[in-house]
Structures are given as structure tokens and as C-alpha cells.
Amino acid sequence: MKPRLISYKLCPFVQRVAIVLNQKSIDHEIEYIDLAKPPGWFQELSPFGKVPILQIESAVLWESSVINEYLDEVYPNRLHPADPVLRAKNRSWIEHGSQCTWSIFDLGIKETEQEFIEVLERLLKKFDMLESSVEGIPFFNGTEFSLVDACYAPLLQRLHFLDEVRPGTVDRNRHPKINAWMEILLQHPAVQKSSAPRMGEHYKRLLWKRHGYISQFLDKSQHDPNVQKGLY
């Protein structure tokens, strides 16, 4: 049986796993669900009601970084570095990437300008720490694409969309290496393939539905004024 990824098309954590499946050319199936109305079978299968989950035969794996470690161990072409110290540091940066991903989520839901600016400043401080560790030519560790790249690509892609909606959200002068890295990752084949078609439009529709502060900068003619507020 091929690995089966249970996905919600706009989830950055699912996208991390999709990137690894693509980068390692692992033959797999994807089943998309609507997190606003999750089907009964998903509620039974997913221990915490969250995506991603990966089904391997009768086993169910959850937590994107754990799933990616599994895929990296079991399938050829290791993405984690061979050096144990570098590998441990990469794991730490992946954990940092999860914190950054939640900040990006918060940028979409905070309701006032002040809350938005506070979250953004906290994210930029996290990026201050990251900036000096990015090799960025072309990838986090230098020449080899790694699990760190798979972890940050979805959040940097969403930050790029947020910057399209509210220019100035990305600070190119403060984090030149992260920004160069972002440009490379957004064009990377495994990242492009992991993105739903017209990803930017879908993401902006989700921002509209979330009714956060940033939604006022969206093009109102493109969105339904009567859409009910919701997270997914």
C-alpha cells in the first residue's frame, strides 16, 4: 500500500510533508478533507483531529515533523545531514519553524492593528535569530535541500502572500538572507508541486473568511461580503 496523506489544502503542516514526499519522489496518495466539516472517518482516524496524518498500512502517523523524520529514515536520499550535531541543530530549527508558523497563523486572525503589529514584531525577532543561521545558497544548510527547507517553505510562502496583501509585512532589509532563501524556496519544484493550484487565491479567500485585521487590505470585489467567519 502506498503511503496515504490526509490533507487540508491550505495547511502549512501538511505542506511540509507533501514537500518531503515530492522531494524524495515517494509514490503516495492524497486525500483532501474540509477541516470546516471533517468527515466522521477522519475523526476516528486522527488521534487529535488534526492534519496531517499519514497512513502506512495499518499504522497512522501524526505530527508533521515526526512524519517527515519517518519518511526520511525509510526512503532513500536522506534529507537530514549525516553529521549528528548538525542534524540536532536542524531539528531545533524545525521546532523554531513551528513557532514561526503559528505566528503566521496569528497574523491572519488578529483583529486589531496593534495586535497584528505585536505578532509581527515577535515573528521578526524569531527571524533575527534565524537570519545568522541561514546559509541560503541556495538552501538552509548550503547546497543540500533538507527537512529544514521543507519546514520553512510553507510559512515563507504564506508570509509572501501576506506581504502581497499588506506590503511592508516582509522586512527585506532586516532579513536579507531569509528573503533570498524565501525567493529560492518559492520556485523550488518540490515546493511548487506541494502547493494547491492557485494557492495564493485560496489563501487570500481564507484570510477573508478569518475576518482578521489584514482582511481589510484584500480586494473586496474578489470576495463574498456575506461569508461567515471561520478558521478553515
Ligand SMILES: N[C@@H](CCC(=O)N[C@@H](CS)C(=O)NCC(=O)O)C(=O)O
Ligand atoms: N503540530 C501539528 C500541527 C497540525 C495542525 O495544527 N493542523 C491544523 C491545520 S493547519 C489542524 O488540523 N487543525 C484542526 C483542529 O485543530 O481542529 C503538526 O505539525 O502536524
